[in-house]
Amino acid sequence: MEYLNIVFQEVYKILFLLIPVLVSVAMIVWLDRRVWAFVQKRQGPNVVGPFGLLQSLADALKYIFKEIIIPSSSNKVIFILAPIVTMTLALIAWAVIPFSATQVLADINVGILYLFAVSSLGVYGIIMGGWASNSKYPFLGAIRSAAQMVSYEVSIGVIIINVLLCVGSLNLNDIVIAQQNMWFVIPLFPMFVIFFISALAETNRPPFDLPEAEAELVAGYQTEYSGMMYAMFWLGEYANILLMCAMGAILFLGGWMSPIDVYPFTLVPGALWLILKILLLFILFALVKAIVPRYRYDQLMRLGWKVFLPLSLIWVVLTASYLFYFNLLPVN
């Protein structure tokens, strides 16, 4: 009986986290389209509901009632599994995101490694979808995407090492608390920029959306998908983008901390600060989508391996030497 109680409590907590995440993914799709439209002096979705806020719900309804088509020559099990994998991986990562010092589903010791591991597993949904479709465009898209994500993961990993050098712990709450005096975006600003661009590449966002470059590959790995399965890929992608924004907010922008430690600001709950920071980063993501043209594939690879990786490695050496020389290493 006691076990059941614990299980129900945990399930309750998980639902309390997942439902807001799913709703905010729907909202964020609307925000993305809206920002994109405003940059191009259009209106964007503004018909369904106030300001068009319910547009995503209408879209979801449309996807639910569409027929799911499974190509006859595809590998059916993997074809169906791929969107499920994408969606699941995008959602399980939220378990370790701290919304305040106490509001976190799983406060594990290796939180940042868990986030990194889950985001590096995200490539499997895409590869599985691309391969199982048994069609040329999805396969090319999947191959491109795998190479791209593996390349940019490396520099994200090195950037995380930079932050960890300043913190001395892998726990996400410790990382947030270590930024009490100064957000890491100030001393590690170049790393923040590189992290932002790598996050764009890691989530296949423009200007690095080569896996689904519609001018060359129809829709990349999603070409053969329809109905709810396509919607799940889409949801998973946006949940991943939100996750990357949350990761950036926690690593560089102080997570759930208020920007200044003064009375009226400290009253605001930490979750709200985190959401505001995620939104700020997401609006930057959306602006980049509207402003920057798509990269060529070799330029993308060059940027990842020849520019970002050496730069972030040099910065690791710099940070470590600075901390060591001035005796600032977080030793406990």
Next chain:
Amino acid sequence: MIAHAIFFYTFSIIAVVSAIMVTASKNTVHSVFFLILDFISISCLFIMIGAEFLGMIMLIVYVGAVAVLFLFVVMMLNVAQQKNQWFAGQSTSKHIPIGLIISTLIFFEIIIVIGGWKYKPEIFDINNSLANTSVSNTHSLGQILYTDYIHIFQISGMILLVAMIGAIVLTFRQRSGVKRQSYIKQISRERVEGVEVLEVQSNKGVKIDD
């Protein structure tokens, strides 16, 4: 404790079954997917014995990077051609004796390890080990790895680096006739260099240098 046992047996059964399926499944891509499932369940087992750092590193390195490259290579192979070669009733394979030798060796190694467990139980006593149980797993690993075993750690890093450079050198070939684009050259082009205004005389035209 019961919940712990249930999880342990679930993960270990998944690990063993998927390890068997890696060799048993006829489609090579399916084999790689089973391999990935195997890696994931093994990292879950690592996390269950409290080695959360090792489990996560297993996920990042093996599942996130190595298996992706595996999948890459396997997908590139012509699966249909392979089926004909390997599975068209060829029972006399040259790989079987080597495989047998290696598996016997591994079997005896495991016997030795388990035998040590039986006759010298204090080797496996956690309280006797070097690890300090009061700090977290990651801390104690770092404290041992970067102090007592720093030279071995550095040497293994150097070996990996040498292997990497060796692999690159072996596959590197200089190709001729490759057109390269220089970003600096492209960006720093001025209008004067690119555009030339000419008087075009009738019936004579202009010679464009190419």
